[in-house]
Amino acid sequence: MSRTLVVWCADWPVAAALGEQGLPRHLPAAVFAQNRVQACNQAAREFGIKRGMRRRDAQARCPEVQVLAADDARDARVFEEVLLRLEELRPGVMPLRPGLAALRSPARFYGGEEEAGAAIAECVVGLGIWDVRIGIADELFTAEQAARSAGLQETYAVPADGGSTAFLRALPVHVLEDANAVSLLQRLGLTTLGGLADLPGADVKARFGAQAAWVRQVIHGEGARPVTGRTPPPELATEVAFEPPLDSAEAVCFSARQAAEGFVKGLAARQEVCTEVRIEIVMEDVPDAVRTWAHPRWFSAADLIDRLHWQLAGVRTGSTGPARKGGAVMTVRFVPEVAVSEAVHADGLWGGTDERVNRGIARVQGLLGHEAVVAPVVQGGRSPRDRQAYVPWGDRPSTLRDRTLPWPGSIPPPAPARVLADPWPAEVCDQAGRPVVVLPRGGLSGDPARYRPAAGSGSAEPWQRIASWAGPWPVTEAWWEPSAGRRVARFQLVGVDGRAWLATFDTDHWLTEASYD
Amino acid sequence: MFDTHWVGVVAGIDRHQRLAQIEQLRSKVRRLEQKPGMGAELATHAALGGVVQLRAGGTYAADSLSLAMLLMAGPSAAGEWSAVVGVEDFGVEAAAELGVDLERTIVVPRPKDSWLEATAALVDVTTLVLVRPTGRVTPAVAEKIGARLRTRGAALVALGDWPRADVRLRATEPSWVGLGAGDGHLRARRMVVEAVRGTAPPRRTALWFPGPDGATRKVMEPVADIADLRKQESA
Structure with a gap:
């Protein structure tokens, strides 16, 4: 029977936030949700900062603590990189939560559990994640607990064939996540999971809840959860590389046409259309030009080429940032940011008029540039000029002021023409x-x-x-x-x-x- | 027998509704079947009834932006698309107050030298295009646009002069209500709109543009009342 390996990146929210902001990992840092510490790193812990502490208390103990905002999406996004690296080593990775993933132990391939753990730890540390711990055991819960007992970048392997029962029985009760059950067990004088395991099963469930009952079963060697690998997200991004790099925007657009068609076709095969696309242009000697484009309906291949052309024009003239002259284009990549089901954007039975309008607008945009055709919007503000906004056609309005606020000092209607x-x-x-x-x-x-x-x-x-x-x-x-x-x-x-x-x-x-x- | 009787009653109740619906569908079919150039009627703002009727393929010259917006409000409120070309100082809020549907409005504020191309492209896809030409419009250009308007069944409202415009509209005698010497604020405006079609005598109508309640409509009261109102306001 295959063994389970759990990769645990300790203090993941802090590691993810520091990594994304490019801050050094030795700084004392903590992630706060609603002004309370959600997670903190070892440096912060040395100052006495703990989970659940108020922000002002944390800052009183360590004034230079990095205050980071909690963001579940960020944690998951950064962990995605780790999952992809792990999948390169061993397919069938099961993400448990951001910072914690399980896979079937590849011990036989690497010639031993210690070696397998070391290989995986090395791969994760290669991503810049320092605090990684590996646990290997017969079963998922035991492996997770083993990872939590492991040292920094080390592997803790629970011996097979009965070793896990002894290991689990010695664990303190607070490894149960249910705070009520932990408190009750402690008040009953039970300090280790061994005490819990000796109680009758039906009573445990009635008294301490489902999680405690499941842990008790695990200690008795039942109720093991299998490791089911996730299906890796399909690769929808399309890229086209130019060898040698191309200088002219026309040539780039011409050569990217096939890639754009492939991109749209790839989505269509999944019965999806893309409404928001990120176009990345990699150029020689200059930073990449990355921009996200939204479409009021969905992108066809011609629309993608239009956006690419505008983006190239913007890069050359510097209208969307510093001008980057002379950089020949090496790679163009289309990445779908938002893909929705085709059915959402299907033409009505009698419809087609709006499609015609969009085509006409695209023609004018091709003539004058993307920013020249705008949709008028009314927003909140004091002066008449503040009260209106022009949003480039095809973009979604992003930073509009609320009209329903009172706006003292604004001029009462009628509005000037x-x-x-x-x-x-x-x-x-x-x-x-x-x-x-x-x-x-x-x-x-x-x-x-x-x-x-x-x-x-x-x-x-x-x-x-x-x-x-x-x-x-x-x-x-x-x-x-x-x-x-x-x-x-x-x-x-x-x-x-x-x-x-x-x-x-x-x-x-x-x-x-x-x-x- | 009972059933037929029952159906008959329902039909009697619904008759008016159904006739209206049939008439609406018929007019839609007529519009679709129409040969280009016949100039179907377009929805026109109620305040301009009797003065000007927008027609597909027509060109209209207006001398005031709010009057042009009022012309635009008719088809726009009826669910048609409209476009604004070259009007950099288009007051979006004022247009919305007059009934222009901003969701179906396309604005090209600075077409630079390509106003003609932009207008031509937008005539293809919208029902009404409001344009302020930069520079002089030659009769030949106007004729080209006119031909396109007739093929596409769209109307054009030009801000300023337009060669051989079907109707020329002028907003005259504006008088504002609500403002004193340092007090009050602009509330309502009375205005006379004058429409000249070819050599025919001008048609005029007095409008509350906008009225004290914000709606634009014809002035129903005799003129003396407005003077009284103004006196009250200044007192």
Whole structure:
């Protein structure tokens, strides 16, 4: 019968967070969830930091402790790398939870359990994970406990044929995860699992719960859980390598066409379509250009090539980061970020109109670039310009402000029809021809009497008399930031010709922000 | 027998509904069967009823952005796609207030020199295109776009002048309500919209644009009332 090997990466949340942030592992660090320690590393433990401790207590004991946020997705994501490496050594790896995985022991291949453990530990340490411990036993639970008893980067093999019973019986009761059961056992004077094993099975289940009953069974040599390997995720990413590297964007797109078609076909074979794709461009001598693209429907091969072309153009001109001239493209990789079932995006029986629209939009985007075609969105904000946003067509709006918040200082409806993208410098005078200014206390130096919406040289807007006006409505934005803070006052002005304007007095000058055209 | 009687009663109740539905389907079929160039009617905002009726293949020149938005609101609210080309200062919130469906609106704020190509591409796929041309539009270009509009059954609203536009709309005599000398805020606007079709005498209508309740509609009250209202506001 094959033995079970458990790989345990101790303090996994801390190791994953430190690894992802590129911090050295010897720093005292702890992962906090809801201001309590969820996990901490050995360095932090030496300062007396423990699980469940409050953050301020932890920081009092060790002021320089690295405070890391808990993130289950990150833990699982980083552990995925470990699983992939383990699968290279021995297929059929069973992930138990982030930081803990089981596989059938490959002892015969490596010529001994110690050797197999050493080979696996070396492979995991190669990924930069220092604190790895290996346990080998007849059965999963025993192997996990063995891993927890092992030393740093060492293997603890529980002897076969009855060795596990003795090993388990000597373990303290707190290896049970159920805190109530542990507390009850301790109050009953049972300190080791051996005491638990001697109790009658039915009573254990009734008194200490299902987990304790299962552990008791395991000690008696029953209820072993088999190691079932996971099915590795299918390889959907497609890449195309250029030998020699290509310089021209057209040539890259032309050569990547087949890969893009293969990518879409590969997904279609699984009856899926990709709605979000990450395109990675590996170039000579310069950092990789990686960008994630979203599609309102789903990516066809032509769409992928379009996105690749835009991304290459962006890399060359530097519109999406620093310009990286001269780097020839070595590899292009399409990675599906979000793939959904085809049925979600299937055309309706009578449909097809939206598809037509998307094709027309793609044509304009091909002509002017991805960012030139936008979807208008209304969002929260104070000035009319803040209250609207343009999202490039095909992208999902990401950072929109909430409209339902009160936004004190915003202008009541109706909204102005013309919202100037770049406000015009304006001039406002009082009856005597002196410029009107807003005084520091919010008062006015004089009533506005004449107004010129566009004071710039080549403008056609002449001076005109003001028929009615309202304001100032002061707005102090980001006053807590010394440089970015703004104190402005807004005015509505109606000229004698009946046209209404939204003007702003900003520190020392007037701007025309919008027009009620 | 009982069954037929029962069916008859239900049919009688549903008759109006069904007739309306049949009429709707028929008009849809008519639109699909239509030869290009016949100029099917497009949904037009109720406030502009009697002044202008949008037609597929038509070109409309408006001198004010809010008036152009009002023209756009008709088909957009009826579920059609619309596009805005070259209007950098398009007030999104104002358009939404007038009834433009932003979900089905495509904006190309800065088409640079390619406004014509962008407009032509969008005419193919949308029902109404609002465009502010950069530079002069020659009659030849306007004719090309016009031919495309007629083939695709779309309408074009130009902000500013458009050579040989079917209808020219002007927003005149704006007067705002709600603003005093340093107090109040803009609430409502009264405006006269004037539509000139060829050499025919202009059609005019007075609009609350928008009204005090935010809706845009025709002015029903005699003009004296508005003066009173304004007096009240300034008092």
